[in-house]
Amino acid sequence: MSISPQAEEVRSSAVARVTVHINHRLSHKLYDSLKELAVGRFFVEPSRMVLLQEKKRRSRLFARILSLDENPAERISFCLPMERVAHVATSLVEEFRFDLAGRGSLYLEHVTSYSTGSTATGGTATHDANDTVAGLGRFRTGLTGITFILSNPDAGNQVAKTALELGVCVPYISLGVGTGIRDELGLLRITIPADKEIVELVAPDHDAEGLLRLIVDECRLNQPGRGFAYIYPIHSAALSPQLRIGRQEHAASIEQIIGAIDELRGETRWRTRFASTEEQRGQANSLHRDEREVSVICSEGHSDAYVATASRIGVRGATTAKVRALGTDADSASGGVVAHERTTMIVPASLVDSLVHGIVEAGLFEAEKLVLRMAITDMVLAESSLFYVRRCCIHCFRISGLTVYVVTRKMNKTLFLKRHDEHLIPRLNIS
Amino acid sequence: MSATNSPMKIPHRAAFSLVVAYVGRKLYDQLRSVAFIVGYLLVFQLFVLRIPIANAAVLAFGLAISVFGLALFLEGLVLGLMPLGEFIGLRLPEKTILPVILAFGVALGLAATFAEPAIGALRAAGSAVVPWESPLLFALLHRYAEHLVAAIATGVGVAVGIGMLRFAYGLSIKPFVFAFTLILIALTVIAAFDSALREIIGIAWDSGGVTTGPVTVPLVLALGIGVARSYGSTESPTSGFGVVMLASAAPIVAVFVLCMVLAPTVPRFESREAFLSPESHEQATQLFASETQFEEFTKRLSDDAPDAELGIAATLSAYLWSSTRAVLLLAGGFVLVLLIFVRERVRRQDEILLGVFLTVLGLTLLGGGIELGLARLGDDVGRRLPVAFSSIELPEQQIRxxxxxxxxxxxxxxxxxxxxxxxxxxxxxxxxxxxxxxxxALGQVLILVFAFGMGYGATLAEPALRALGRTVEQLTVGTFRADTLIRTVSIGVGIGLGMGMARILWDIPLPILLIPPYVLLLPLTAVSAEEFAAIAWDSAGVTTGPVTVPLVVAMGIGVGGAVGVSDGFGVLALASVYPILAVTITGIMLRRHQNLIMHDSERQGIR
Known part of the structure; x- marks a missing residue:
């Protein structure tokens, strides 16, 4: 990726991002292992792991009760040079046995990392995926990640339940705060709740779009103000196999049987469920956009500056989550500050360069050398294709919390068409 | 953000509908939270006791403004005070050294006590205390009132300091819990066997609960979470709790110590006659701060005139003054620290200013509304309840x-x-x-049932508890729901209130009711998870807030007056301990459930 001359210190490199969702009870052990494996700095945020719990009741009428079982978990992410990731990932999977129920999941993505000077985690800038795969034989491949960002407080569990019932995977939910358009409303912004629930799912490539549509339909996410979702490629993953706990009717659960067949056949395409939806596929493609997920991790309280920069070049909205920066070099990089923020923005691919420029020009990247502590600890780019949930584009979503649909539409028209922003107009998608 | 981007133009109608939807949502939440207690008291009054409602208009007005007050106050906390507290907590460890943070903690504790003086609630609970029966207690409420406040303030100050130290070094809450509990049990036992100190056990324990007011708790909570986040290395994400618990326990120790020092200096009297006799005049005045206070007291004894009730305007203006003082003193202290030590702009200043304003307004309306509405209703029911079942209409005709x-x-x-x-x-x-x-015969049981329901209902509406619940839910990403916490705490308060009434009705010594739950809590806390332990012990401090205290005190005095017990102390302390027990047990059950899945997978792993 080309970066302007002013930004010489800012280096971009192709790295692997490892995301581990782990049961809270195992998290301290994981911190220790990560320190032993010398992964450097890693970022921790609390999340919850949702499973289906099946109970049998005496009453014949409601014989089967499916309820949600929520467990505290933690989402831990870090970036590693390509050549090291296989070793780290396999050791973690061996130690933490993600193949057992309720322990967690791990997945790898190929991302571009921007960092300053020597603290860069990246090695070579070549993007040779094959290097990574060696030694990752036990990992599942051909997967796609789906992230939902939902503004209704109960929507997280609703999506999680649907995903579990559809047998997608164990969903992990974390919290975030939406920024963007909301912040431009002046004090009126307090009338719009900013809290978001972020649901992360991993599905097989061939089913991801279909599942996304199904979940959107079943949870009625295609209403304005409910949220948005995007999908992105996942390189490989070790996923938690068991989706339900409690009573089990047969000697093996359906997930175990599927897992066994997957292993025998060595692939997952045999269980494609949305094969006949070519028509839908075409429709989906019309919603496909070439977008990038940009996540910026900086010490807490400073993400606003990045969001402001992004907003100047036409990126609308960001979701910020509180994370803790732990790890061996946590002390050296930003004065031992543990409290960090992870801001995730969905940026059109064409704008990524200007966003990086903007950040460099605003002095945010170099700021670490100044007194201000505004270091971007990590800026990560992941390829993603954004699905604006049907009829509701990202901007609709931002003006969320409105109960009246008509007002939402009106507001969107007045607000966004007035701004004559070239990046916004083509994205308006009001039906 | 708003500085870099020009604010968007919003059409007035759209803005209006946004605001209406928002206000409606907030009011609906609070209506739901007070619905139980209001309905409960009305049903009791109209259908069980069959007393017509006096001053229905004032009552309705009071209830309405308390709903508004709750909504505004809670929104103010969420927008203003809590983000401010968390921001400062987050930045202080980066910008200053530990001694400064400790000094700030101590100062905050001291300021909190003076900003939200608990002495009013304590005086109300002890309004029927007479000097010839409990001279030390009487002196504590009159001559040594300032000493009492100072002791409480010192306790809270030390507690917040210790709390900050705990975060700095990542210490567990459990040793502190054990140490304080054991010290308190020891002090209580010592006091119970001392004829002079026996009477102050109730006030000492109550002073712990009442000090942590509705502004202090959320501020201290937010500050603690900020500081813990800033320091927390590998700590659990839910650390940050536990300061409120310390701030409830330390003042009890301080008050006990104060009383032990004062006890030998306080004169004792044989009877009312002895107290009023001219020979003991010299000694009697020692219980008062001044000669005039003594004269006022004796005058009140002789004409027995009830205190005049304030009008709506006077009530509201009194609350406006006290809430302005509380919020400005505390928020002002925070802003001062922000300017001197942090020297950084707060995110969303306009929101924080609005939040502070809403807090003052909300607290005013809430306090006034409670006094005009809920407290009157509770007072009516509380006073009549014991009387209604003995067929004697007036409390004055009651004999035991x-x-x-x-x-x-x-x-x-x-x-x-x-x-x-x-x-x-x-x-x-x-x-x-x-x-x-x-x-x-059923009457007494009914009083207990009523007390349980009232404790439960009043706690559901308690704003500081809502703030705690919200924080807990956010930090645990919804695995410990705010509703679960609020309900559990409310049940605990209900049980505690029932116990408190039982103490008054049957004249049970307070230590007998107070010590067993604390003893039971020691092993339970030892086995419970760190984060649940801290949350459970913190919930004790938040239970006694602006909604519960007036109702509890009114009822304690009502029932106490009817059965001839002079002080209503100890009820608040009991209403604090049972929630701890309830939350601890809930936490252990929740943790056991969460462990099930891990046990399953470990078994699979072995195979």
Whole structure:
């Protein structure tokens, strides 16, 4: 990726991002292992792991009760040079046995990392995926990640339940705060709740779009103000196999049987469920956009500056989550500050360069050398294709919390068409 | 953000509908939270006690503004005070050294006590205390009132300091819990065997609960979470709790110590006559701060005039003053620290300013609304409740008959053929037949049931608890729901209030009710998870807030007055301990459930 001359210190490199969702009870052990494996700095945020719990009741009428079982978990992410990731990932999977129920999941993505000077985690800038795969034989491949960002407080569990019932995977939910358009409303912004629930799912490539549509339909996410979702490629993953706990009717659960067949056949395409939806596929493609997920991790309280920069070049909205920066070099990089923020923005691919420029020009990247502590600890780019949930584009979503649909539409028209922003107009998608 | 981007133009109609939807949502939440207690009290008053509602208009007005007050206050906390507290907590460890943070903690504790003086609630609870029965308690509320406040303030100050130290070094809450509990049990036992100190056990324990007011708790909570986040290396994400617990426990120790120092200096009196006799005048005035206070007291004794009730405007303006003082003193201290040590712009200043303003407004409306609405309702029901079941209308006609024997009851018939019971009461001028209420025996049980429901309902509406619940839910990403916490705490308060009424009704010594739950809590806390332990012990401090305290005090005095017990102390302390027990047990159950899945997978792993 080309970066302007002013930004010489800012280096971009192709790295692997490892995301581990782990049961809270195992998290301290994981911190220790990560320190032993010398992964450097890693970022921790609390999340919850949702499973289906099946109970049998005496009453014949409601014989089967499916309820949600929520467990505290933690989402831990870090970036590693390509050549090291296989070793780290396999050791973690061996130690933490993600193949057992309720322990967690791990997945790898190929991302571009921007960092300053020597603290860069990246090695070579070549993007040779094959290097990574060696030694990752036990990992599942051909997967796609789906992230939902939902503004209704109960929507997280609703999506999680649907995903579990559809047998997608164990969903992990974390919290975030939406920024963007909301912040431009002046004090009126307090009338719009900013809290978001972020649901992360991993599905097989061939089913991801279909599942996304199904979940959107079943949870009625295609209403304005409910949220948005995007999908992105996942390189490989070790996923938690068991989706339900409690009573089990047969000697093996359906997930175990599927897992066994997957292993025998060595692939997952045999269980494609949305094969006949070519028509839908075409429709989906019309919603496909070439977008990038940009996540910026900086010490807490400073993400606003990045969001402001992004907003100047036409990126609308960001979701910020509180994370803790732990790890061996946590002390050296930003004065031992543990409290960090992870801001995730969905940026059109064409704008990524200007966003990086903007950040460099605003002095945010170099700021670490100044007194201000505004270091971007990590800026990560992941390829993603954004699905604006049907009829509701990202901007609709931002003006969320409105109960009246008509007002939402009106507001969107007045607000966004007035701004004559070239990046916004083509994205308006009001039906 | 708003500085870099020009604010968007919003059409007025759209803005209006946004605001309406928002206000409606907030009001609806609070309506739901007070619905239970209001409905409960009304049902009791109208259908069980059959007392018509006096001043229905004022009552309705009071209830309405307390709903507004709750909504505004809670929104103010969420927008203003809590983000401010968390921001400062987050930045202080980066910008200053530990001693400064400790000093700030101590100063905050001191300021909190003066900003939200608990002495008012304590005085109300002890309004029927007479000097010839409990001289030390009386002196504490009058002559040594300032000493009492200072002791409480020192306790809270030290506690917040210790709390900050705990975060800095990542210490567990458990050793502190054990140490304080053991010290407190020891002090209570010592006091229980000392004739002079016995009377202050109630006030000492209560002073712990009442100090942590509705502004202090969320501020301290937010500050703690900020500091813990800033320091927390590998700590659990839910660390940040535990300061409120310390701030509730330390003042109790301080008050005990103060009383131990004061006890030898306080004169004792044989009887009312001895107290009022001219010979002991010198000694009697020692219980008062000044001669005039003594004269006022003796005058009040002789004409027995009830305190005049304030009008709506006067009530509201009194609350406006006290809430302005509380919020400005505390928020002002925070802003000062922000300017001197942090020297950084707060995110969303306009929101924080609005939040502070809403907090003041909300607290005013809430306090005034409670006094005009809920407290009157609670007072009415509380006063009449014990009386209604003994067929004697006025509390003044009440006498307490010990050793009542059912064998004494006689049957009689009414003209319409109903059978009624009565008994003869021996009086100085002969024997008087006294009708025996059919429900008299049930009456006492009903008081307990009523107390439980009132404690439960009032706690549901408690704003500081809502703030705690919200924080807990956010930090645990919804695995510990705010509703679960609020309900659990409310049940605990209900049980505690029931116990408190039992203490007053049957004159049970406070230590007998207070020490067993604390003893039980020691092993439970030892086995419970760190984060649940801290949350559970913190919930003790938040229970006694602006909604519960007036109701509890009114009821304690009402029932106490009816059965001839002079002080309503100890009820608040009991209402604090049972929530801890309830939350600890819930936490252990939740943790056990969460462990199930891990056990499953470990078994699979072994195979």
């Amino acid at each position: 008959i010990r050793n009542f024997d059912d064998e004494l009851l006689q049957q009689a018939l009414t003209p319409d053929g109903r059978s009624v019971q009565f008994f003869y009461l021996a009086e100085s001028d002969g024997f008087r037949p006294v009708p025996f209420g059919r429900w008299a």
